[in-house]
Amino acid sequence: MTKMSRKERLQMAEETAGISFWVDLKKGRLSKYTIQKKVRRFLVALFRYVILICLGFVVITPLWTLAKDALTDPNVLADKSTMWIPQKVSTLFMEMALSRNLMDFWKSLGYTMVMTIALTFLQVLSAGLAAYSFARLKFKGSNILFFFVVLTIVVPPDAIMLAQYSAFRNFDIFGIIKAVTGKPLNLLNKPASQFILAGLGMGVRSGLYIYFLRQGIRGLPISVEEAAHVDGAGFLTTFFRIVMPSMSGSILTVSVLSFLWNYTDTYYSSLLNPSQYNLAYHYSSLQSNIRWSIDTAAKSNSAWLSQIDPSNPYVQTAVISACSLLVVLPLIILYCFVQKRFVQGAARSGLGGD
Amino acid sequence: MKKNKNKAVKKSFSFSYKKMDFEKKTALWGVIFLLPWLIGLIFFFLRPMVNTLRYSLSSMQLTDTSFTGTFIGLENFKYVLTVNPDFTRMLTEAFLNMLTELPFQIFLSLFIAIMLNGEYKGRGFFRAIFVIPIILATGIATFNLSEASLTTQTSESVMNMEWLTELVVNSGIPQEISSLLTSYVENIFTVITTCGVQILLFLSGLQAISPSLYEVAQMEGCTSFETFCKITLPMVSPTILVCLVYSIAESFATAEVTLNGKDVVLAEYIRSQTFQGASQYYGYGAAMSFVYFALTLATIGIICGIVSKGVFYYD
Numbered sequence: 001m002t003k004m005s006r007k008e009r010l011q012m013a014e015e016t017a018g019i020s021f022w023v024d025l026k027k028g029r030l031s032k033y034t035i036q037k038k039v040r041r042f043l044v045a046l047f048r049y050v051i052l053i054c055l056g057f058v059v060i061t062p063l064w065t066l067a068k069d070a071l072t073d074p075n076v077l078a079d080k081s082t083m084w085i086p087q088k089v090s091t092l093f094m095e096m097a098l099s100r101n102l103m104d105f106w107k108s109l110g111y112t113m114v115m116t117i118a119l120t121f122l123q124v125l126s127a128g129l130a131a132y133s134f135a136r137l138k139f140k141g142s143n144i145l146f147f148f149v150v151l152t153i154v155v156p157p158d159a160i161m162l163a164q165y166s167a168f169r170n171f172d173i174f175g176i177i178k179a180v181t182g183k184p185l186n187l188l189n190k191p192a193s194q195f196i197l198a199g200l201g202m203g204v205r206s207g208l209y210i211y212f213l214r215q216g217i218r219g220l221p222i223s224v225e226e227a228a229h230v231d232g233a234g235f236l237t238t239f240f241r242i243v244m245p246s247m248s249g250s251i252l253t254v255s256v257l258s259f260l261w262n263y264t265d266t267y268y269s270s271l272l273n274p275s276q277y278n279l280a281y282h283y284s285s286l287q288s289n290i291r292w293s294i295d296t297a298a299k300s301n302s303a304w305l306s307q308i309d310p311s312n313p314y315v316q317t318a319v320i321s322a323c324s325l326l327v328v329l330p331l332i333i334l335y336c337f338v339q340k341r342f343v344q345g346a347a348r349s350g351l352g353g354d
Numbered sequence: 355m356k357k358n359k360n361k362a363v364k365k366s367f368s369f370s371y372k373k374m375d376f377e378k379k380t381a382l383w384g385v386i387f388l389l390p391w392l393i394g395l396i397f398f399f400l401r402p403m404v405n406t407l408r409y410s411l412s413s414m415q416l417t418d419t420s421f422t423g424t425f426i427g428l429e430n431f432k433y434v435l436t437v438n439p440d441f442t443r444m445l446t447e448a449f450l451n452m453l454t455e456l457p458f459q460i461f462l463s464l465f466i467a468i469m470l471n472g473e474y475k476g477r478g479f480f481r482a483i484f485v486i487p488i489i490l491a492t493g494i495a496t497f498n499l500s501e502a503s504l505t506t507q508t509s510e511s512v513m514n515m516e517w518l519t520e521l522v523v524n525s526g527i528p529q530e531i532s533s534l535l536t537s538y539v540e541n542i543f544t545v546i547t548t549c550g551v552q553i554l555l556f557l558s559g560l561q562a563i564s565p566s567l568y569e570v571a572q573m574e575g576c577t578s579f580e581t582f583c584k585i586t587l588p589m590v591s592p593t594i595l596v597c598l599v600y601s602i603a604e605s606f607a608t609a610e611v612t613l614n615g616k617d618v619v620l621a622e623y624i625r626s627q628t629f630q631g632a633s634q635y636y637g638y639g640a641a642m643s644f645v646y647f648a649l650t651l652a653t654i655g656i657i658c659g660i661v662s663k664g665v666f667y668y669d
Contacts, residue, residue, distance in 0.1 A: 048469050055466060056483045058546055063486055066495055130391035137384030145388070148395055154603045154650045155403070156621065159643045162628070162636060163405035167398065200394025208600055210391070212555060215592035218667045219562060229376070235383040253558035257488070257551065264492040280494060324495045331489055332482065339481045342561060 069321035070094060074307045077314040096304060097322035101297035105326055111277035120258045122198040123206055130201055131213030132239050152207035157267055193272040204261045204268060209254045216250035217243060252341055263331060283327050290316050410640035430641035440613055441642060445649060448609035448620050452602060458538055459601050463549040467556035487550030552597040559593030588666040595665055599654055606650045
């Protein structure tokens with residue numbers, strides 16, 4: 001297409017109706033209905049952006065302050081004249097947080113990611129199976145059992161900590177393990193215990209996932225499953241080939257939540273698997289001895305030692321902010337990729353009669 | 355491992371499995387699908403629960419080797435409910451806070467989810483932003499250093515809401531309602547932080563609605579409001595139920611109440627009472643936990659019992 005000047009374009013638009021809204025409006029070519037529709041659409045869009053930008057600002061503020069603290073240059077730490085952007089930007093604190101003496105970030109990130117992905121997979125699978133059973137495969141007493149799902153949502157794990165601790169310390173199934181090995185199994189400090197819990201539907205907030213997936217499955221038209229059964233599909237086939245794919249939106253949501261909460265969980269990881277490579281656990285334990293950690297980190301690098309004083313509370317806050325930012329950032333980056341898959345569900349109304 | 359188990363069960367039933375009618379097969383597979391969760395429930399949840407219940411009914415002693423208790427009946431519960439001056443008051447306060455926050459929370463999260471849903475520029479960015487409250491609510495980005503914080507102003511004072519408060523107060527609305535409204539506005543930061551999960555759940559619920567329903571509504575000439583009432587609301591109603599349960603449970607778990615003029619988290623108060631040294635307090639703590647569970651469950655039972663009447667399912 002040849003390039004046209006603005007004037008030429010306008011002229012062309014004036015000749016042909018329906019090219020530009022403004023031109024059409026000026027020439028009186030639009031019906032009242034079209035104008036109304038356009039105006040309404042514009043107002044809705046405006047309203048949406050105003051609301052989203054305002055609330056988005058509220059939501060992003062804490063993260064922004066975290067980033068601001070983490071990226072401030074050590075020499076202007078005490079400066080309080082700027083609020084949103086540090087007076088002088090420096091990545092020194094981020095480098096410190098990445099280093100071996102503080103977070104040992106890259107190694108920890110790898111370990112945490114592998115653990116979290118495995119836990120998420122197990123958790124979603126077990127929750128999906130249970131949810132399908134509660135939604136569709138009703139048997140006597142399944143409604144009563146569902147009460148216990150709500151109970152697992154209500155009871156926070158640390159409220160029964162003492163009993164749970166001793167249950168993990170002396171794990172046994174009706175005395176069988178004691179009879180075989182002579183003493184009950186100690187499940188504490190073992191990563192496998194976390195997998196067992198997730199696989200058995202008792203991981204971090206599994207109850208919520210079961211409830212949510214069950215509601216989702218109940219919202220599916222049952223006719224598809226019936227058709228599958230009539231065509232001779234077994235229950236496992238129906239679940240994995242029909243129910244799971246048509247639930248992909250809910251499964252994705254549950255996976256995101258499960259990933260977030262497993263990644264940030266410190267209760268189960270400190271009880272069952274207190275590994276120093278678990279980012280969230282390591283971060284929470286770092287807070288109590290931050291001064292000592294900064295001290296050792298600074299001693300390993302003379303450039304840092306000359307710039308910061310580990311006993312300075314500002315320095316401590318900045319370092320913790322940097323660590324915290326490092327823990328949170330992978331989650332947000334990952335979510336940016338995943339959220340593209342949150343799209344309007346495939347139309348499930350392909351069946352006649354729906 | 356799970357597959358083998360299923361196979362084994364199938365085998366033992368294989369003689370009669372083919373002869374079973376569909377209903378029985380459904381029930382059998384219902385149990386099989388539920389089996390992993392059921393095992394987990396019994397060994398990692400019910401057993402600790404029953405033990406906690408036992409603690410609450412006894413006076414506990416911690417010796418060098420074991421943790422034993424003598425049965426004292428409902429003494430601990432009596433102490434918690436009648437002798438302890440703070441607990442029932444704090445529980446009531448948490449309950450009332452929950453009741454006032456709940457409708458606002460559900461409404462706000464549904465509203466934000468509807469705003470986030472749909473086609474518009476920058477959708478990815480806004481959706482990514484609204485996951486931040488979930489991450490922040492886990493407490494991973496909050497830290498308490500005893501010394502000074504770098505931030506000069508707290509986030510509350512970033513947005514000065516006083517003009518809005520005055521506007522509402524002077525607008526002639528009855529004082530009870532206006533004070534409720536202003537408290538919502540003042541707490542917008544905390545409220546949004548507690549809404550993250552619900553927004554995500556609602557978003558997923560909204561996206562599960564078949565677009566053809568909206569098409570039909572448009573063809574038939576429904577107004578937007580009618581479309582919302584007749585399509586959106588019924589179709590997300592199952593999600594509303596989940597969000598209600600989650601909100602109530604979470605609201606109790608993170609409830610902040612006043613004790614001696616200070617704000618304390620109820621759950622932390624219970625924990626501090628449980629582990630305040632002498633082992634006899636384990637019993638008190640357990641009894642407190644149980645009163646708290648019972649209240650939460652009762653609330654969920656009543657509210658969800660009412661709401662579930664209006665929930666729409668396909669089956």
